[in-house]
Structure formats: C-alpha cells, structure tokens
Amino acid sequence: MSLLYLTQQGAKLQKNQNRLVLTLPESASIHIPVQEVEQVMVFGNVQLTTQALTTLLLRQVPVMFLSQTGSYRGHLWRDRHDHRAQAAQFARLRDPAFQLALAREIVVGKAWNSKQLLLKLNRRRNLATVDTAIARIDREIETVNHLDPSPDSLPDIIPNILEQLRGYEGAIAAHYFPAFGQLILPPEFTLTERNRRPPRDPVNAMLSFGYTLLCNNVLSLLILEGLNPYLGNLHRSDRNEAQLAFDLMEEWRSPIVDVLVIALLNQQIFKLHYFSPPQPNGGIYLNEQGRRRFLQAFERRIMTPVHHPDAREPVPYRRAIQLQIRRYKRSLLENIPYETFRRVT
Missing domain, CATH: 1.20.120.920 (CRISPR-associated endonuclease Cas1, C-terminal domain)
Structure with missing residues (x-):
C-alpha cells in the first residue's frame, strides 16, 4: 500500500476501469492500480475528476488538499465511525x-x-x-x-x-x-x-x-x-x-x-x-x-x-x-x- 502525492501543477487524476490515471502536462500518463492507494495528498492546482473522487470515497481512501507550498487546506473522506x-x-x-x-x-x-x-x-x-x-x-x-x-x-x-x-x-x-x-x-x-x-x-x-x-x-x-x-x-x-x-x-x-x-x-x-x-x-x-x-x-x-x-x-x-x-x-x-x-x- 502507498501514498499518492500529486505535486505537479496542472496534473489531472482520472479513473479508467480499476485504475487511476494521472495525466501530467507534456508527459505520458501514469496508470496506478486503485487497490494500491491508501491515501492521496493533493498539492495546489491538481484536478481530480468526479469519477476518481467517487472511487476513492467508496474505497475509504482519504484525500488531503494542501496549497502548493504544503499548507493544509482540507480533506475529503467517507465516514468510518467506530x-x-x-x-x-x-x-x-x-x-x-x-x-x-x-x-x-x-x-x-x-x-x-x-x-x-x-x-x-x-x-x-x-x-x-x-x-x-x-x-x-x-x-x-x-x-x-x-x-x-x-x-x-x-x-x-x-x-x-x-x-x-x-x-x-x-x-x-x-x-x-x-x-x-x-x-x-x-x-x-x-x-x-x-x-x-x-x-x-x-x-x-x-x-x-x-x-x-x-x-x-x-x-x-x-x-x-x-x-x-x-x-x-x-x-x-x-x-x-x-x-x-x-x-x-x-x-x-x-x-x-x-x-x-x-x-x-x-x-x-x-x-x-x-x-x-x-x-x-x-x-x-x-x-x-x-x-x-x-x-x-x-x-x-x-x-x-x-x-x-x-x-x-x-x-x-x-x-x-x-x-x-x-x-x-x-x-x-x-x-x-x-x-x-x-x-x-
């Protein structure tokens, strides 16, 4: 299991079947198996599609949003109460x-x-x-x-x-x-x-x-x-x-x-x-x-x-x-x- 750090400005995270697809400006896309992601940290101007966010929510993967310099902005997760x-x-x-x-x-x-x-x-x-x-x-x-x-x-x-x-x-x-x-x-x-x-x-x-x-x-x-x-x-x-x-x-x-x-x-x-x-x-x-x-x-x-x-x-x-x-x-x-x-x- 791993954390996914999204730092490159202008990048876009989408979902395609059972994979997350990270599209980087002027670079080839990166395919990431959904089951290998346990947390996502988003730095600055990075887009996440509705389909990608829905998948992360359903899999109870927390998504943390930070500024480009690393200041905390907020988070998104599906409730998991004890x-x-x-x-x-x-x-x-x-x-x-x-x-x-x-x-x-x-x-x-x-x-x-x-x-x-x-x-x-x-x-x-x-x-x-x-x-x-x-x-x-x-x-x-x-x-x-x-x-x-x-x-x-x-x-x-x-x-x-x-x-x-x-x-x-x-x-x-x-x-x-x-x-x-x-x-x-x-x-x-x-x-x-x-x-x-x-x-x-x-x-x-x-x-x-x-x-x-x-x-x-x-x-x-x-x-x-x-x-x-x-x-x-x-x-x-x-x-x-x-x-x-x-x-x-x-x-x-x-x-x-x-x-x-x-x-x-x-x-x-x-x-x-x-x-x-x-x-x-x-x-x-x-x-x-x-x-x-x-x-x-x-x-x-x-x-x-x-x-x-x-x-x-x-x-x-x-x-x-x-x-x-x-x-x-x-x-x-x-x-x-x-x-x-x-x-x-």
Missing part, C-alpha cells in the same frame, strides 16, 4: 483525570524523544550548549511529571492545567530548537528558533513541510481507526481543526521529521537552490524540486522499520503510528493509561 470509541471520546472530554494524564504523557513523550535526538547527535560534537539544553529539558520533564493537583479541585482547574502543560511544551521547544540548530553542520543553514506561518528560513521551511506531512498521516490513520479527529486532549480550542491529530503526532515529530531534516542537511543532500526566494509575506518555502526530493525522503523515513512494544518484529513507522492510535483507543475504552512511543538512543 461509534463505541467515539462515544468514549466524548465521555472522556468530561473526565478531567483522563485529560490530565493524557496531556501530560503527550508533553513528556514529545520532550523525551526530543532530548534523545539531541543526545544522539551530540555524541560526536560534545557541545556544552547542547548539554545545557538537554539538562533544561530534563528539568521541565521532571516538573511536568510532578504536576499533580488534588483530584477534588481538578474539574474546576483542568483548563488552567492544560494551559500550563502547553506552556511547558513551549518552554521545552525553546530549549530544543536552538540546540538542534547548533547540530546542523552546513554553515549556510541555520536555526535559532522555531517559526512558522510563515517559516522564515530554509530549516523552518523543511520542518513545517515535514510536520504537515506527518499530521496528515496521523489524521488519515485516525480516520481509518474510526476515531473523531477533532476531539483533542492537550490541544483543545473552538477552532474546527483536527486537534486529536495534533495530539498524537507530537511524539513522532523528532523520530520522523527532525531526524530526516538534519540528515538531509548534514549529508548535504539539500542545497539552498531547493528553496524559494523570500515571499511577500516573508516566508521561505521549498520549491517544486525541493518538495519532490523531500517527499521521496519523507516516504522512505516513514517506512523505515522501528521496534515497537506492541509488535513482535520491527514495523514501519507508519504502522507504529497506527499501533499508537490503537493504544489510544484502548485508553478510551479500557481505562488503560496511554503510553507514548519513546525513542531510545
């Missing part, structure tokens, strides 16, 4: 103890994986500033782990507690990204802070694009498992966004995207000519050549085998994400505490 699990999702929104435990585990799991990546990358460099960042992340993790308000007061203060946790998440990121930037070897690529909407330098452009791809993978797997992707735990707001996808992607940012970005840079696979000049909004983005190279590398990364506690043998990262989503379902239905995926050095 009514028991979704009922539990709504019930858990009124369970402050569950919300706190889940949100805290998300923050700690993300921080742990970020710290482990810094430890691995700094073995040879041995930078004191990176060691300092690691120590600060450890202190933040300890603080979050000891955040344990009285059960009686929890129903009244849960919004403030969740806001505190998001604050700790931000503090950890403020330690992590400058240290991550110091471990990038090519001098033409620098990272001093995380910025987005728009990304204002090439490294942030790569991170933003990678996180968008990761989020859409998590979103499609949530749909596959019949969960409501809008009911988050750590990320909760009145905006109509896939808050649960934001929650469950956190633990994968470092092992999948950050590892990929720093490998592409330090192995000098990516050069400055893969990026657009600064746009009127100040943003810098991957250009078409850069997006294609990044998509190829991302797909290789997310299909890299990894050990997961719920599998006997190594499984691709994409499968590991699905196993984590199933852990989340068990936490909803069976009151089993959710445990994030923890990277080992």
Whole structure:
C-alpha cells in the first residue's frame, strides 16, 4: 500500500476501469492500480475528476488538499465511525483525570524523544550548549511529571492545567530548537528558533513541510481507526481543526521529521537552490524540486522499520503510528493509561 502525492501543477487524476490515471502536462500518463492507494495528498492546482473522487470515497481512501507550498487546506473522506470509541471520546472530554494524564504523557513523550535526538547527535560534537539544553529539558520533564493537583479541585482547574502543560511544551521547544540548530553542520543553514506561518528560513521551511506531512498521516490513520479527529486532549480550542491529530503526532515529530531534516542537511543532500526566494509575506518555502526530493525522503523515513512494544518484529513507522492510535483507543475504552512511543538512543 502507498501514498499518492500529486505535486505537479496542472496534473489531472482520472479513473479508467480499476485504475487511476494521472495525466501530467507534456508527459505520458501514469496508470496506478486503485487497490494500491491508501491515501492521496493533493498539492495546489491538481484536478481530480468526479469519477476518481467517487472511487476513492467508496474505497475509504482519504484525500488531503494542501496549497502548493504544503499548507493544509482540507480533506475529503467517507465516514468510518467506530461509534463505541467515539462515544468514549466524548465521555472522556468530561473526565478531567483522563485529560490530565493524557496531556501530560503527550508533553513528556514529545520532550523525551526530543532530548534523545539531541543526545544522539551530540555524541560526536560534545557541545556544552547542547548539554545545557538537554539538562533544561530534563528539568521541565521532571516538573511536568510532578504536576499533580488534588483530584477534588481538578474539574474546576483542568483548563488552567492544560494551559500550563502547553506552556511547558513551549518552554521545552525553546530549549530544543536552538540546540538542534547548533547540530546542523552546513554553515549556510541555520536555526535559532522555531517559526512558522510563515517559516522564515530554509530549516523552518523543511520542518513545517515535514510536520504537515506527518499530521496528515496521523489524521488519515485516525480516520481509518474510526476515531473523531477533532476531539483533542492537550490541544483543545473552538477552532474546527483536527486537534486529536495534533495530539498524537507530537511524539513522532523528532523520530520522523527532525531526524530526516538534519540528515538531509548534514549529508548535504539539500542545497539552498531547493528553496524559494523570500515571499511577500516573508516566508521561505521549498520549491517544486525541493518538495519532490523531500517527499521521496519523507516516504522512505516513514517506512523505515522501528521496534515497537506492541509488535513482535520491527514495523514501519507508519504502522507504529497506527499501533499508537490503537493504544489510544484502548485508553478510551479500557481505562488503560496511554503510553507514548519513546525513542531510545
């Protein structure tokens, strides 16, 4: 099974019998067996015929729509509800103890994986500033782990507690990204802070694009498992966004995207000519050549085998994400505490 990335502007996806036919400007058509497609990502000005969309809907293949630069626009899928699990999702929104435990585990799991990546990358460099960042992340993790308000007061203060946790998440990121930037070897690529909407330098452009791809993978797997992707735990707001996808992607940012970005840079696979000049909004983005190279590398990364506690043998990262989503379902239905995926050095 594979993801179909449609990036070439002016392309058209049609259906012919049991195949999808991708027509590219000034190129031969590409025939794709429908049964081999598990998700479609559409970037920018790409047409999908009604027949192609109907086929994808009937086969419950999610279609994600993004701008040409990779900003999320929306998605299309056929409803696939697990009514028991979704009922539990709504019930858990009124369970402050569950919300706190889940949100805290998300923050700690993300921080742990970020710290482990810094430890691995700094073995040879041995930078004191990176060691300092690691120590600060450890202190933040300890603080979050000891955040344990009285059960009686929890129903009244849960919004403030969740806001505190998001604050700790931000503090950890403020330690992590400058240290991550110091471990990038090519001098033409620098990272001093995380910025987005728009990304204002090439490294942030790569991170933003990678996180968008990761989020859409998590979103499609949530749909596959019949969960409501809008009911988050750590990320909760009145905006109509896939808050649960934001929650469950956190633990994968470092092992999948950050590892990929720093490998592409330090192995000098990516050069400055893969990026657009600064746009009127100040943003810098991957250009078409850069997006294609990044998509190829991302797909290789997310299909890299990894050990997961719920599998006997190594499984691709994409499968590991699905196993984590199933852990989340068990936490909803069976009151089993959710445990994030923890990277080992």
